[in-house]
Amino acid sequence: MTKRSEKVETADPIEEFLAQDYEHGFVTDIETDALPPGLSEEVVRFISAKKNEPEFLLEWRLKAYRHWLTLEEPKWAHVNYPKIDFNAISYYSAPKSKTDGPKSLDEVDPELLKTYEKLGIPLREQKRLAGVVAVDVVFDSVSIATTFRETLKEAGVIFCSFAEAVQDYPELVEAHLGSVVSYRDNFYAALNAAVFSDGSFCYIPEGVRCPMELSTYFRINAANTGQFERTLIIAEPGSYVSYLEGCTAPMRDENQLHAAVVELIAKEKAEIKYSTVQNWYPGDKDGKGGIYNFVTKRGDCRGDHSKISWTQIETGSAVTWKYPSVILRGDHSVGEFYSVALTNNYQQADTGTKMIHMGKHTKSTIISKGISAGHSQNAYRGLVRVAAKADNARNFTQCDSLLVGSKCGAHTFPYLEARNKTAKLEHEATTSKIGEDQLFYLAQRGISADDAVSLIVNGFCKEVLNELPMEFAVEAQKLLGINLEGSVG
Amino acid sequence: MLTIKDLHVSVDNKAILKGINLTIKAGEVHAIMGPNGSGKSTLSKVLAGRDGYTITRGTIEFMGQDLTELEPCDRAHAGLFLAFQYPVEIPGVSNVQFLKAAVNAVRKAKGEEEISSVDFLKLVREKMALVDMDQDLIYRSLNDGFSGGEKKRNETLQMLMLEPTLAILDETDSGLDIDALQSVAKGVNSLRSQDRSFLMITHYQRLLNHIEPDFIHVLARGEIIKSGDKSLAQELEAKGYGWLLQEQADECE
Numbered sequence: 001m002t003k004r005s006e007k008v009e010t011a012d013p014i015e016e017f018l019a020q021d022y023e024h025g026f027v028t029d030i031e032t033d034a035l036p037p038g039l040s041e042e043v044v045r046f047i048s049a050k051k052n053e054p055e056f057l058l059e060w061r062l063k064a065y066r067h068w069l070t071l072e073e074p075k076w077a078h079v080n081y082p083k084i085d086f087n088a089i090s091y092y093s094a095p096k097s098k099t100d101g102p103k104s105l106d107e108v109d110p111e112l113l114k115t116y117e118k119l120g121i122p123l124r125e126q127k128r129l130a131g132v133v134a135v136d137v138v139f140d141s142v143s144i145a146t147t148f149r150e151t152l153k154e155a156g157v158i159f160c161s162f163a164e165a166v167q168d169y170p171e172l173v174e175a176h177l178g179s180v181v182s183y184r185d186n187f188y189a190a191l192n193a194a195v196f197s198d199g200s201f202c203y204i205p206e207g208v209r210c211p212m213e214l215s216t217y218f219r220i221n222a223a224n225t226g227q228f229e230r231t232l233i234i235a236e237p238g239s240y241v242s243y244l245e246g247c248t249a250p251m252r253d254e255n256q257l258h259a260a261v262v263e264l265i266a267k268e269k270a271e272i273k274y275s276t277v278q279n280w281y282p283g284d285k286d287g288k289g290g291i292y293n294f295v296t297k298r299g300d301c302r303g304d305h306s307k308i309s310w311t312q313i314e315t316g317s318a319v320t321w322k323y324p325s326v327i328l329r330g331d332h333s334v335g336e337f338y339s340v341a342l343t344n345n346y347q348q349a350d351t352g353t354k355m356i357h358m359g360k361h362t363k364s365t366i367i368s369k370g371i372s373a374g375h376s377q378n379a380y381r382g383l384v385r386v387a388a389k390a391d392n393a394r395n396f397t398q399c400d401s402l403l404v405g406s407k408c409g410a411h412t413f414p415y416l417e418a419r420n421k422t423a424k425l426e427h428e429a430t431t432s433k434i435g436e437d438q439l440f441y442l443a444q445r446g447i448s449a450d451d452a453v454s455l456i457v458n459g460f461c462k463e464v465l466n467e468l469p470m471e472f473a474v475e476a477q478k479l480l481g482i483n484l485e486g487s488v489g
Numbered sequence: 490m491l492t493i494k495d496l497h498v499s500v501d502n503k504a505i506l507k508g509i510n511l512t513i514k515a516g517e518v519h520a521i522m523g524p525n526g527s528g529k530s531t532l533s534k535v536l537a538g539r540d541g542y543t544i545t546r547g548t549i550e551f552m553g554q555d556l557t558e559l560e561p562c563d564r565a566h567a568g569l570f571l572a573f574q575y576p577v578e579i580p581g582v583s584n585v586q587f588l589k590a591a592v593n594a595v596r597k598a599k600g601e602e603e604i605s606s607v608d609f610l611k612l613v614r615e616k617m618a619l620v621d622m623d624q625d626l627i628y629r630s631l632n633d634g635f636s637g638g639e640k641k642r643n644e645t646l647q648m649l650m651l652e653p654t655l656a657i658l659d660e661t662d663s664g665l666d667i668d669a670l671q672s673v674a675k676g677v678n679s680l681r682s683q684d685r686s687f688l689m690i691t692h693y694q695r696l697l698n699h700i701e702p703d704f705i706h707v708l709a710r711g712e713i714i715k716s717g718d719k720s721l722a723q724e725l726e727a728k729g730y731g732w733l734l735q736e737q738a739d740e741c742e
Contacts, residue, residue, distance in 0.1 A: 432580075436540070441577035444537050445591035445647060446565035446598065455590055459581030459630070 035092040041065060043091050044194050050092065051163055054170050057177075064183035064193030071187045077350040078379040078411055079319050081292060084257060091195045091228075148212065155211050157241075158203040162230055165201035172203060176234055180263035180300045180327070188259040189296045192228045196261070199230035204239035204270070213469055215244040229260040235270035237303060242273040244472060258317075260295045268303025268330065273311070275468055276324075277476055279483075280316035287346025287375075290318025297324035301333035301359075309336040310353070311467040313476045315483045318347060323381065325354035328362035328390075335364040338464040340476075342457075342483055343376030343408070352382035352413075357393035357423070366397040369461045371480075372408035373487040379411040386423040393418075395425045402460050403433040404453060404487050432460075439488060449488050454481030490515050490686050491536075491655055496547035498528075498535050505531045507711035508547070513655070518687040520697055522722070523708035524730045529690045530574060532708070533659040536688075537571040538564050552654065566598035568654030572644040572661050579631040584643065587631045588613060592650055616649040620676040621668070638669035645676035652680070658689045662696035674699030694726040707733055 035043060044065045048058040073084070152159050158169065166173050183193035204210055235241055245262075258280065264272050274297075283290025293316075299308035310324040326335030337353035355364035364384065372378040378401070386393045401410035412429055434456055442452035458465065458477050465473045491513040498506040505528045513519050523529050535542045536549065538561035549556040552567060559567065579587070593603045604612075617624060622642045632640050641661055648656050658677070662670055677687065677700050689696065697705075697719065705721040706713045709730065714737045715721065725733075 435577075437577045438579050440537075440539055440561060441573065441579075442587075442591075443561040444565055444571050444573075445587075445651065446562055446594035447590050448562050448594070451590065451594065455582050455587065456579060459579065459583070459586070462581055 035090050037090045038087045039065075039089070039091055039195070047092050047195055047197070051166065053166055054174075056170075056174050057166060060178065060183070061194050064190050065195075067184055068187070068190035068194055071190055074187055077321050077381075078377065078413075079321060079348040079350050081319050081348075084292070086191070089227075089257060092197070151211055152214075155208055156205040157208060157210050157214075158201065159214055160201055162196075162199040162201050162232065165232075169201075169203070172234065173201070173232070176232060176263070176265055178263075180265060180298050181261050181296050185296060188294045189261055192230060192259050192261045192296070196228040196230040199232075199260070201231070202233040202241065202243065204233075204235045204241045206236040207238040208236075209239065210241040213242045213244055227258050229258075231260070231262040233262075233264045233272060233274070235264075235266045235272050235306075237268040237270055239267075240271045240273075242275070242469065244275050244277075244469065246277040246279070256290075256292055258291055258293045258295070260297075262295070262297040262324075264297075264299035264308055266299065266301050266303065266306035266308050266333075269305045270303060271307040271309075272299060273309045274299070274324070275472060276310075276312040276314075277468075277472060277479070278312065278314045278316055278320070279479060281318075282316050282345065282347050283318040285345050287318070290347070291316065292319045293317035293322065294319075295322040297322065298354075299324070299326045299335070301326060301328050301330050301335060301362075303333075304330040304359070305332045306330050307334040307336075309334075309338070309467070311338040311464065312340070312351075313464070313468070313479070314339070314341040314349060314351060315479055317349075320347075320349040320351055322351045323353055325356065326364065327356045327358065328364060328393075329358045330362075331359040332361045332363075333359055334362070336467075337364075337366045337368070337382075338467045339368045340371070340461045340464045340480070341369070341378055341380075342371040342480060343373070343378045344483055344487060345374040345376060347374075347376045349377070350379040350381055352380045354383040354385070355395055357384070357386040357390040357395070360389070360391045360393075362390060362393050364393075364395045366395070366399070367463050368397075368399045369464055370399075370401045370410055371404065371457055371460065371484075372401070372410050373404035373484055375407045377409045377411070379413060381413040381415075383415040383417070384425055385417040386420050386425070388419040390420050391422050393420065393423045395423075397425075397427045399427070399429040400460065401429075401431040402457065403431065404457075404484065434488065450481070450485050453484050453488055457481070457484060490552060491688075492548075492550040494548045494550075496535070496549065497545045498531055499543045499545050500531065500541060504545070505542075505711055506535070509708075509711075509713060511706065511713065513686050513688060515686055516681075516683045517704065518681065518689070518700065518702045519704045519706065520689045520691060520702040520722070521706050521708050521713075522691060522694075522725060524734075525692075527708045528711045529708050530659055533571055533574075533657050533688075533690055536564075536569065536657055537561060562594075563598075565651075565653075566595055570648055570651055570653030570656045572641075572648060572656065572658045574660040574663065576632045576635075576640045576644055578633045578635075580633045582631045583628055584631050585610075585613065585627045588627075588647065588650055591647065595651055612650065613646075616646055616676075619649065619679060620645045621672040622646060637664040638666060641665055641669060641673055642676075645673045649676055649680065652685075654684070655686050655688065656680070658687065658691075660690055660692065662691055662693060670696065670699060694722045697722045709734055709737070 044061050048061055181189050183190050202214060233243060266272050280291040280293055301308050308326045314320055324337060328335050335355050341349045341351050343349050353366055366382055368380045370378040370380055380399050384395045399412055403410055410431055414427055416425055418425060439449060439452050457480050465476055468476055493509050493511040496506055496509040521529055544557055589609055613627060620642045626639060661673055702719055705717055707715040715733055
């Protein structure tokens with residue numbers, strides 16, 4: 001091990017990699033830009049070398065990999081899926097294999113295209129989302145991305161891909177990477193740390209209010225970052241940033257497993273607002289195909305009076321396993337979680353949050369809205385923990401479930417752990433069903449069944465949708481309606 | 490406008506309506522009265538197209554179409570409106586959002602453009618004033634926590650906004666205080682016109698003092714046993730339904 005490290009310092013890392021003995025006997029041409037399926041220490045080294053990463057990062061990846069080997073896949077979530085063969089996955093393919101994708105829109109699932117039309121997505125963009133090969137990469141958004149970078153630069157904000165950040169700001173990455181989500185955190189966090197491909201990096205200097213909403217949608221080079229994305233956002237004291245992740249159009253994707261990690265760090269009086277619209281391919285009506293979305297998202301309210309707010313609209317993926325959490329470390333820090341999780345057909349979602357109160361006078365709010373339709377299963381799982389020293393901590397949790405039809409399931413698993421007597425924790429939960437009476441009433445006023453469901457669901461989610469930036473909220477509303485079409489009547 | 494011939498309806502295989510004949514022409518106001526359990530509300534639900542009511546015999550024609558062929562939503566587009574006896578509560582959906590969706594759905598079905606938000610709000614305010622409805626109610630969740638009077642005013646408001654061809658008022662007067670009753674009546678009367686008809690279903694003569702009908706029908710045991718002009722209501726108020734039922738029984742023998 002030590003020997004190898006020494007070599008890395010002196011020789012070209014790629015050559016160094018090639019010079020090694022292939023433990024598992026795989027042969028790969030460095031020019032091909034893709035690895036055969038399988039995971040080993042060599043694969044981890046290959047990825048790191050390919051990205052020309054500094055020593056600390058390679059070491060970190062290797063530690064994560066070795067730790068991962070000792071772990072077992074978690075089983076506690078309320079989801080069911082066939083066992084994943086981690087050696088059947090290719091851990092490096094950039095850009096994505098061009099031969100597998102559809103050659104033209106004619107080869108794309110017509111249902112997917114219908115959805116694009118309803119969302120009013122331009123043709124060229126449709127092709128990109130559907131993964132049609134040989135789409136010209138000149139997007140209108142390239143120019144947006146450029147102007148946008150200029151504005152950010154003036155404000156001193158760094159917003160780039162994770163890989164760029166590793167090259168340009170290694171000291172910032174080294175100081176913060178893994179400080180919120182350790183590679184030891186869980187099975188998928190360890191896997192991500194070992195093999196993550198790329199992601200986003202964002203740094204807001206002290207006292208700066210980021211002049212615009214940052215969105216991965218506009219950052220073209222974030223496309224094809226693949227299954228193991230890693231995002232790191234650092235908000236220095238007194239700064240503010242609102243970050244949007246995802247896209248409202250369903251993304252067709254060859255990768256079945258997605259295991260991303262997001263780390264947020266809010267220092268004193270800083271505020272981070274992180275909004276997600278996740279609409280990965282959920283599989284077809286019979287539950288065939290679809291993405292497994294196993295994500296670790298966590299924010300650290302590191303400074304006093306800091307605030308982190310998660311808003312998520314989860315409508316896609318076959319299986320979702322996701323708990324955006326906040327560690328309320330600083331005194332008077334605030335954590336918020338606003339979530340809509342919609343499942344239809346055979347989708348399964350186990351999602352919620354963790355609010356860990358460590359500082360004094362910390363406050364958290366959880367608003368979770370679960371909508372289940374078809375044969376889907378939708379679970380809320382949330383932990384509120386108040387540490388012994390966290391005097392006067394407060395939490396309010398509201399957890400509502402809405403059922404559409406009678407073959408779906410809604411489940412709630414709240415966990416409360418209060419080790420301080422001054423804690424005030426409130427939990428409210430409701431379950432309701434879209435009633436025939438309601439649908440008939442709306443039909444009698446001329447509103448079709450699909451529109452009626454959409455109206456009721458959007459009403460049900462209003463508190464969460466209100467937290468989204470305006471444009472996103474409108475798209476999210478449309479999206480909820482589209483994903484529930486045909487679920488009644 | 491509406492022609493019902495020999496209508497028989499069952500619910501769970503139990504016959505409720507047993508041969509209703511009723512013709513409503515454009516511009517007419519009809520009232521159907523009758524004791525509890527006579528099938529009055531069943532008639533309104535069948536006309537609106539509620540599931541669970543089986544037509545075993547007879548026909549319903551509305552504006553030249555076979556009404557029974559149409560889905561509830563299409564009946565609404567065709568101009569049929571039912572003011573519910575028990576308006577449904579929908580938490581989270583604001584009244585204004587709902588009303589706009591309804592108005593636009595009906596306009597769209599007619600091939601008209603969607604109404605602009607400015608015009609819509611102006612119209613809503615105007616119509617709310619007409620039925621003395623608290624302006625704040627427009628931003629509350631639909632019927633959620635509304636009082637009985639507020640719900641019925643809201644039904645009337647919807648009718649005023651949608652301007653139906655045929656409005657069926659199902660026990661709109663039940664549970665209303667006199668002020669609310671007058672407001673509702675004011676709303677209905679403002680809509681009366683040559684080409685719009687009303688079918689009021691009620692227990693009491695009270696409503697008919699405020700909305701004067703052209704015809705009154707008495708429904709009992711699933712049949713219309715007597716029809717007449719508005720003087721029939723006063724007779725019923727004075728004598729009750731008993732004498733009519735007796736009269737019908739005598740005829741049968």
